[in-house]
Amino acid sequence: MRSGHIEQSGHVPVMLDRVLELLAPVASAPDAVIVDANLGLGGHAAALLAAHPRLHLIGIDRDPDAIARATSRLAPYEDRVTIVRAVSDELPDVLRRSGHERIHGALFDLGVSSPQLDEPERGFAYSYDAPLDMRMDPEQELTAEHVVNTYPVAELTRVLRDYGEERFAARIAQAIARERARRPITSTSRLAEIVREAIPAATRRTGGNPAKRTFQALRIEVNGELAALERALPAALDALAVGGRVVVLAYHSLEDRLVKRILAARTKDTSPEGLPVPLPAHQPTFRLLTRGAELPTDEEVTRNPRSASARLRAAERIRQG
Numbered sequence: 136m137r138s139g140h141i142e143q144s145g146h147v148p149v150m151l152d153r154v155l156e157l158l159a160p161v162a163s164a165p166d167a168v169i170v171d172a173n174l175g176l177g178g179h180a181a182a183l184l185a186a187h188p189r190l191h192l193i194g195i196d197r198d199p200d201a202i203a204r205a206t207s208r209l210a211p212y213e214d215r216v217t218i219v220r221a222v223s224d225e226l227p228d229v230l231r232r233s234g235h236e237r238i239h240g241a242l243f244d245l246g247v248s249s250p251q252l253d254e255p256e257r258g259f260a261y262s263y264d265a266p267l268d269m270r271m272d273p274e275q276e277l278t279a280e281h282v283v284n285t286y287p288v289a290e291l292t293r294v295l296r297d298y299g300e301e302r303f304a305a306r307i308a309q310a311i312a313r314e315r316a317r318r319p320i321t322s323t324s325r326l327a328e329i330v331r332e333a334i335p336a337a338t339r340r341t342g343g344n345p346a347k348r349t350f351q352a353l354r355i356e357v358n359g360e361l362a363a364l365e366r367a368l369p370a371a372l373d374a375l376a377v378g379g380r381v382v383v384l385a386y387h388s389l390e391d392r393l394v395k396r397i398l399a400a401r402t403k404d405t406s407p408e409g410l411p412v413p414l415p416a417h418q419p420t421f422r423l424l425t426r427g428a429e430l431p432t433d434e435e436v437t438r439n440p441r442s443a444s445a446r447l448r449a450a451e452r453i454r455q456g
């Protein structure tokens with residue numbers, strides 16, 4: 136059944152077996168509701184719905200193309216699915232409107248989807264020549280072209296350094312500023328060229344495509360990815376019933392560090408030190424289900440190279456708090 140879903144779309148959900156295993160105890164309960172905050176092509180969602188015949192799934196994505204694809208893929212389960220086009224940080228509102236304010240599971244499979252990367256005109260990939268777009272929601276105003284051509288050099292440097300962890304951020308930002316003073320930078324391949332020329336020749340020969348970090352940084356800025364996660368994940372944790380579980384797949388260290396920090400805040404005893412007894416209000420409300428971040432197996436990475444950077448963390452609600 137599962138492989139059928141995968142073949143049908145040509146897309147492989149990342150760490151699917153582990154996601155299914157972690158969510159099985161909650162998904163199989165009567166009247167279970169699980170939120171998939173990054174519906175994408177509906178790969179994880181379809182597998183969850185197939186495995187749990189009574190599960191209700193609320194699927195959220197900000198990309199109308201993802202919504203259309205997932206709607207058609209999940210058509211066999213339409214009476215058990217609520218699909219909403221929204222940014223994940225609108226979760227409290229989405230839940231209120233769906234009539235499910237308490238949920239039993241939440242899945243975040245962060246970042247970009249295969250179609251976003253593979254369709255050149257979306258402008259996410261440095262490997263194709265396309266307009267500098269990178270919007271997950273094409274109705275949003277801010278594009279990568281706007282960031283590249285209008286942000287002051289200091290701001291551009293900050294974006295490249297903070298979101299791309301790019302050590303040559305200042306050099307690249309200055310090169311961008313020089314070029315855009317001559318003419319606007321409008322294409323992915325021109326930007327990739329500018330980045331390549333801006334970094335030292337010795338570095339160019341190592342570490343893959345030099346534009347990778349710049350493109351990641353711009354994508355995170357354009358879509359406000361970390362800001363959305365910073366609001367959406369706590370909102371999902373707040374909505375989970377006792378016994379409820381959250382599973383998060385992150386794809387770069389910034390994202391993963393943020394996930395780790397948000398989960399740590401709920402899984403630690405925050406009683407002031409030196410008290411004879413722990414304070415009930417400071418007791419953890421969640422426990423971690425993963426030790427550190429779990430990684431895909433070598434076999435999965437060979438089968439699906441896009442899973443290579445995945446980091447999975449999961450937690451379970453143990454108290455209302």
Ligand SMILES: C[S@@+](CC[C@H](N)C(=O)[O-])C[C@H]1O[C@@H](n2cnc3c(N)ncnc32)[C@H](O)[C@@H]1O
Nearest residue numbers: 173175176177178179196197198222223244363
């Ligand atoms: C990695 S894909 C999800 C793939 C999906 N799990 C599957 O199996 O098909 C990530 C999806 O999340 C969406 N997305 C990313 N950030 C979002 C946000 N803040 N709010 C809503 N959707 C978001 C993207 O548009 C993309 O479709």
